[in-house]
Amino acid sequence: MGTAYYSWKEQAEGGNALPLIMTGAIGGLVVALVIVFKKEWAPFLAPLHALLQGLFIGAISAAFNGAFAETAPNIIFNAVGLTLAVCAAMYFLYTFRIIKVTEKLRSIVIAATAGIAIFYLMVFAMRMFGFEGMSFLHEGSPLGIGFSLLVVGLAALNLLLDFDMIEKGTEMGAPKFMEWFCAFGLMITIVWLYIEILRLLGKVSGRD
Numbered sequence: 001m002g003t004a005y006y007s008w009k010e011q012a013e014g015g016n017a018l019p020l021i022m023t024g025a026i027g028g029l030v031v032a033l034v035i036v037f038k039k040e041w042a043p044f045l046a047p048l049h050a051l052l053q054g055l056f057i058g059a060i061s062a063a064f065n066g067a068f069a070e071t072a073p074n075i076i077f078n079a080v081g082l083t084l085a086v087c088a089a090m091y092f093l094y095t096f097r098i099i100k101v102t103e104k105l106r107s108i109v110i111a112a113t114a115g116i117a118i119f120y121l122m123v124f125a126m127r128m129f130g131f132e133g134m135s136f137l138h139e140g141s142p143l144g145i146g147f148s149l150l151v152v153g154l155a156a157l158n159l160l161l162d163f164d165m166i167e168k169g170t171e172m173g174a175p176k177f178m179e180w181f182c183a184f185g186l187m188i189t190i191v192w193l194y195i196e197i198l199r200l201l202g203k204v205s206g207r208d
Contacts, residue, residue, distance in 0.1 A: 002054065003051045003052070003054030003055045003058065004054035004055070004057050004058035005058060006054075006055070006058065007020040007021070007024070007054070007055045007056070007058035007059040008058035008059065008061060008062040009058075009062075010059065010062075011059045011062035011063055011066070017059040017062070017063070020056075020059050021056055021059045023055055024052045024053060024054070024055030024056030024059070027055075028052040028056060031048055031049040031052060032184075032188065035181065039181045040175075040177045042178075042180035042181040042184055043176070043177050043180040046180045046181070046183060046184040046187075049184060049187075053187070057195075060195065060198070061076050061079075064076065064079075064202060068201075068205050071205045071206070072201065072202075075198070075202065075205065076198075078201055079194060079197045079198040079201055082197050083190065083194040086152075086156050086159075086193060087159060087190060087193070090156050090157075090159040090160060090163070091159070094159075094160050094163045101161060101164040105157075105160075106161060109154065109157045109161055110161075112154055113154060113158060116151060116154060123137060140202075140203040140204060140205075140206035145200065145203050145204060148196060148199055148200035148203055149200065151196050152193065152197055155189060155193040155196055158189045158193075159190075162185050162189050165185065166182045166186070169182055
């Protein structure tokens, strides 16, 4: 929370928050990759990852808050509220087994998530070289909004996988470091969900 507040304040007061965004995004990615391959390091690196994510989220949220101050003054409040509501709804669906995490569902969600990640990397690389062919990703067109809804839905389904991993880890008596690893995974999904909901609200507000 401290790093999120700091980067929000820096962005809101007109400071150069880009270094904070890049530090949070790139640093968070590097730390996340290390945790994925070295799960036993999660108790030490997960808190660091949370601090880096705070830098990223705070600055991004402040940027959206400023950009939509006139058309959607409550965009951050709405994004946080919707994120919490989706998390609660997915936990309800998982707890009462309304949606069961089968191997088939797990495979589909993982494959789709990997596909979205690769697609985002391709779009980022193309933008680096000045190609704007995927501008619909940032527009409030029906296609852009539909894509955001799809990604929000996928992020929500990832919550089910996180809940399942936590439950199975508890049942199997997994090592202590796995608690940190599971918390790390859940945090990443929630942050992703929040960012995608924020982008979706931004697109919808841009149509007004």
